[in-house]
Amino acid sequence: MGTVAQIKPAQMGLGQASPDFDGNATDLIKAVVARERLKSLMLRAWIGAGLFFMALPGTLMGFSNLLAISAHHGLSNLPASWIQGHGHAQVFGWIGSFVLGIGFYSQPARRGTVLRIPLTCFVLWTSGVATRWAANIYGWHWRSLFVVSASFEMIAILLFIAAASDHKLPEASQGGQTKPRMELWMVSVLLSTVGLLALVIFNLVECIRLAIDGTERAFPHGLDQRYLALLAWGFLVLVVWGFSARWLPTFLAIRKPDERLFRIALVFNLTGVGLGVSGWARPATILMAASAVAIVFALHLTDRHHGAAKVQGIHKSFPTFIRLAYAWLVTAGLMGIWAAFQDHHGGIWGASRHALTVGFAATMVFAIGPRILPHFAGIYSIFSKRLMFVSLLLLQTGCALRVLSEPLAYEGLLPFAWKTLPVSGMLELSAVLVFAINIALTFALGRSACAARYRTENAVVS
Numbered sequence: 435m436g437t438v439a440q441i442k443p444a445q446m447g448l449g450q451a452s453p454d455f456d457g458n459a460t461d462l463i464k465a466v467v468a469r470e471r472l473k474s475l476m477l478r479a480w481i482g483a484g485l486f487f488m489a490l491p492g493t494l495m496g497f498s499n500l501l502a503i504s505a506h507h508g509l510s511n512l513p514a515s516w517i518q519g520h521g522h523a524q525v526f527g528w529i530g531s532f533v534l535g536i537g538f539y540s541q542p543a544r545r546g547t548v549l550r551i552p553l554t555c556f557v558l559w560t561s562g563v564a565t566r567w568a569a570n571i572y573g574w575h576w577r578s579l580f581v582v583s584a585s586f587e588m589i590a591i592l593l594f595i596a597a598a599s600d601h602k603l604p605e606a607s608q609g610g611q612t613k614p615r616m617e618l619w620m621v622s623v624l625l626s627t628v629g630l631l632a633l634v635i636f637n638l639v640e641c642i643r644l645a646i647d648g649t650e651r652a653f654p655h656g657l658d659q660r661y662l663a664l665l666a667w668g669f670l671v672l673v674v675w676g677f678s679a680r681w682l683p684t685f686l687a688i689r690k691p692d693e694r695l696f697r698i699a700l701v702f703n704l705t706g707v708g709l710g711v712s713g714w715a716r717p718a719t720i721l722m723a724a725s726a727v728a729i730v731f732a733l734h735l736t737d738r739h740h741g742a743a744k745v746q747g748i749h750k751s752f753p754t755f756i757r758l759a760y761a762w763l764v765t766a767g768l769m770g771i772w773a774a775f776q777d778h779h780g781g782i783w784g785a786s787r788h789a790l791t792v793g794f795a796a797t798m799v800f801a802i803g804p805r806i807l808p809h810f811a812g813i814y815s816i817f818s819k820r821l822m823f824v825s826l827l828l829l830q831t832g833c834a835l836r837v838l839s840e841p842l843a844y845e846g847l848l849p850f851a852w853k854t855l856p857v858s859g860m861l862e863l864s865a866v867l868v869f870a871i872n873i874a875l876t877f878a879l880g881r882s883a884c885a886a887r888y889r890t891e892n893a894v895v896s
């Protein structure tokens with residue numbers, strides 16, 4: 435990095451015209467540290483909100499739904515609005531908040547964008563998700579609240595996209611002749627953002643329709659299945675693939691993704707999503723399963739690593755859990771095909787969806803989160819590696835029990851499985867709480883890397 439006095443403002447993300455910079459190296463560093471601190475505080479707010487939605491409106495609600503389903507031996511006694519309230523809190527409230535928080539954090543900050551846009555987006559997004567949950571569960575003025583909540587969420591995503599679209603690839607912004615080539619991980623993250631935009635538009639349109647002439651505060655079953663195809667494979671899966679392609683080669687010491695196979699996986703996935711949203715469940719699930727198999731090979735997850743995996747600061751079981759997550763993705767794909775051909779009572783669909791949301795998406799967040807979130811928030815490392823391992827182990831055990839029991843119980847194949855379902859929910863709830871506590875303690879008690887770096891650099895200057 436050289437001495438601080440040699441650093442140009444542009445290198446630190448501050449233009450010459452920045453109001454924070456008066457040409458003095460110490461002031462420059464102070465301005466950079468202040469800006470980084472703001473970004474890091476904003477990230478903490480997003481992560482805190484995500485953890486809240488995950489633990490209470492998300493998992494606690496999912497757990498109580500599961501208890502009710504197990505007690506009545508079926509889904510029919512549980513209001514669909516409660517199930518959809520849980521799903522919305524998990525995907526929008528938890529994963530969505532994490533994605534937006536990391537997305538804003540990764541954007542280079544310019545004047546006004548450090549706080550104003552992310553804060554507006556944060557208020558709209560979190561109040562939108564909370565309003566939807568309350569309307570789903572309590573039904574109070576649900577027609578208007580559905581529309582208000584969906585509008586807030588859509589505006590938040592449009593703001594996020596507008597802020598991100600300001601960010602040019604480096605060569606292009608410097609007026610270079612050659613058009614910069616977008617890396618595959620960026621393509622996948624970009625497609626997931628398009629998927630998220632399509633999802634919030636879909637949600638808004640259907641909420642308006644429900645508000646005008648709906649009889650209950652939930653999407654009808656057939657429509658919900660199409661919506662879930664977009665939500666799961668058009669958003670969740672693509673965003674995880676993107677971040678996997680970005681980080682796993684370094685973290686797992688494996689080769690960079692095979693571009694051809696990665697593209698094939700994307701084409702299968704997008705075609706599958708298109709068919710799923712159009713109601714062609716059978717061909718859609720076949721393509722989605724094929725895309726899951728293709729991505730495992732594209733990311734070289736079956737190869738031996740060519741060096742030591744980067745597990746500094748996290749539990750050494752990290753590579754195993756990453757591979758298990760992708761095994762769950764393939765399981766979700768295969769069970770999706772089974773569901774499209776054989777499901778009668780929602781048990782196979784439920785198990786397939788759970789393998790994807792919990793086995794794949796949640797495991798990836800529980801594994802990669804402790805590696806990257808402390809770093810982004812300016813903290814040296816996760817509070818406890820052991821808690822990280824415990825949360826992943828509980829999640830895997832709970833998920834395996836749930837995915838095994840759900841088809842057996844719901845489809846009437848083995849009545850004893852109704853007794854194992856609540857146990858699976860208890861294990862998953864514990865996993866979620868351990869993960870949330872570990873991250874919260876990291877943020878509350880972790881040693882600030884930013885302050886330490888500032889102290890060191892200040893010492894260099896003086």
Ligand code: HEM
Pocket residue numbers: 493496497499500503517518520521522524525529658662783784785787788791792795796859862863866
């Ligand atoms: C960790 C503990 C969890 C429990 C106990 C749980 C429980 C449930 C239950 C009982 C259902 C009802 C339908 C069915 O039986 O499949 C359901 C549906 C669903 N869950 Fe979960 N879940 C959990 C985690 C998650 C996570 C982490 C996500 C997403 C990241 C998620 C997303 C969904 C979605 C999208 C639905 C379908 C909602 C709809 O029909 O619109 N769940 N969950």
